[in-house]
Amino acid sequence: MSVLQQRQPSARVQAAWQVLETVQDPEIPVISLCDLGVVREVRENGALLEVVLTPTYSGCPATEVIAHDVKTALQAARLGPIATVLQRAPAWTTDWISAKGKAALRDYGIAPPGPVPLEGAKPICITRRRQPPVPCPRCASTHTERIAPFGSTPCKALYRCLACHEPFEHFKPI
Amino acid sequence: MQSIRIGKEPQVQYLLRVADTCLILAQRITEWCGHAPILEEDIALSNMGLDLLGQARGVLTRAGQVDGRGHDEDQLAFLRGEGDFLNVTMAELPRGDFAFTCLRNAMLATLLKLLWQRLESSSDRELAAIAGKAIKEARYHQQHAADWVVRLGDGTEQSRQRMQAALAQLWPYTAELFDTDAVDDAAQASGLGPRWADLEAEWRQEMAQILAAADLAVPEGDIKFRSTGKRGVHSEHMGFILAEMQYLQRSYPGGAW
Numbered sequence: 001m002s003v004l005q006q007r008q009p010s011a012r013v014q015a016a017w018q019v020l021e022t023v024q025d026p027e028i029p030v031i032s033l034c035d036l037g038v039v040r041e042v043r044e045n046g047a048l049l050e051v052v053l054t055p056t057y058s059g060c061p062a063t064e065v066i067a068h069d070v071k072t073a074l075q076a077a078r079l080g081p082i083a084t085v086l087q088r089a090p091a092w093t094t095d096w097i098s099a100k101g102k103a104a105l106r107d108y109g110i111a112p113p114g115p116v117p118l119e120g121a122k123p124i125c126i127t128r129r130r131q132p133p134v135p136c137p138r139c140a141s142t143h144t145e146r147i148a149p150f151g152s153t154p155c156k157a158l159y160r161c162l163a164c165h166e167p168f169e170h171f172k173p174i
Numbered sequence: 175m176q177s178i179r180i181g182k183e184p185q186v187q188y189l190l191r192v193a194d195t196c197l198i199l200a201q202r203i204t205e206w207c208g209h210a211p212i213l214e215e216d217i218a219l220s221n222m223g224l225d226l227l228g229q230a231r232g233v234l235t236r237a238g239q240v241d242g243r244g245h246d247e248d249q250l251a252f253l254r255g256e257g258d259f260l261n262v263t264m265a266e267l268p269r270g271d272f273a274f275t276c277l278r279n280a281m282l283a284t285l286l287k288l289l290w291q292r293l294e295s296s297s298d299r300e301l302a303a304i305a306g307k308a309i310k311e312a313r314y315h316q317q318h319a320a321d322w323v324v325r326l327g328d329g330t331e332q333s334r335q336r337m338q339a340a341l342a343q344l345w346p347y348t349a350e351l352f353d354t355d356a357v358d359d360a361a362q363a364s365g366l367g368p369r370w371a372d373l374e375a376e377w378r379q380e381m382a383q384i385l386a387a388a389d390l391a392v393p394e395g396d397i398k399f400r401s402t403g404k405r406g407v408h409s410e411h412m413g414f415i416l417a418e419m420q421y422l423q424r425s426y427p428g429g430a431w
């Protein structure tokens with residue numbers, strides 16, 4: 001069934017999406033959970049409103065906070081009873097971050113992820129890899145270098161700009 | 175407090191080998207938190223530990239469901255006795271120096287990457303879903319650990335000496351990774367996952383690539399020593415890591431915060 005043929009979502013589901021647009025990621029509070037791509041579906045199951053969430057990283061400590069925040073926001077909007085459903089597959093990818101979300105990350109000083117490179121396109125060399133250039137979120141120069149492959153949250157790496165000399169974080173494409 | 179017991183069904187044992195290897199390695203590498211040689215590596219090791227812990231939680235939950243005795247991830251992590259942990263012995267070895275930690279991470283990340291790749295098509299849909307996420311993380315862990323093996327192996331006289339010592343110490347524990355038994359055969363037959371022996375050729379190829387880039391020679395000759403963690407018979411270090419990891423739940427049963 002194509003998207004166009006699907007039934008119009010109920011008023012409750014539509015209202016829920018509007019509320020979820022305002023629920024921010026707990027660790028990067030400038031991007032909504034919808035723009036981050038972790039809210040996969042909102043559906044009614046009898047009286048229950050189910051929100052399907054896909055975690056970003058296996059061990060991301062924000063996963064449980066996100067489920068809690070979703071419930072709290074929807075209950076406050078009197079759309080309850082609410083249940084959150086953890087859906088692992090398909091695995092979350094940074095390609096699900098919306099254009100609006102990527103712009104919000106950049107404005108916040110985090111270089112947004114580029115497209116996820118296709119795996120299996122060529123043999124993977126474990127030890128000699130070229131990092132694709134990451135533009136500085138402040139001055140847009142691509143004259144940047146990676147300082148460390150891990151950062152303050154599982155989803156980010158540390159970079160510095162060699163043009164404007166500012167350090168910045170990069171949201172890793174996965 | 176009495177330990178919980180788990181079933182001897184091969185599916186449960188197979189899942190616990192995967193989950194426990196991730197869990198115990200996570201516990202070991204996060205010991206570096208606050209102690210790593212530089213802040214960036216402190217953060218990197220904690221991040222990798224977090225990924226491994228998340229993977230372990232998912233697979234432990236699944237193992238509990240398949241086992242059917244109603245145990246959740248926390249009970250399986252905190253209330254099993256040593257003989258019911260089925261991680262490879264390599265994961266439980268003390269963290270050693272930074273060279274040892276990096277080389278062990280490279281060896282186990284390579285193993286886990288190859289394993290997750292195949293588990294993506296497991297007949298167990300939940301395991302396949304966990305693998306779909308974990309493979310991306312394991313790939314990154316492998317690259318990071320490999321970078322350090324190269325940097326230290328092909329580095330200063332001292333870093334090279336330490337990496338060589340780590341290699342000599344870890345190599346005998348690699349044989350266990352590919353030992354195969356009825357648990358593996360059952361997993362292969364049911365489509366749950368591959369025999370770990372079937373990962374050996376690729377593992378050797380990738381480790382050879384990393385060691386060559388680090389200007390280190392792959393140790394030669396048959397390994398006579400056999401560690402047996404996958405069968406629940408552990409090194410003398412296992413009891414101590416469990417004592418620390420399980421202390422709170424053993425002392426304050428059901429404690430939560």
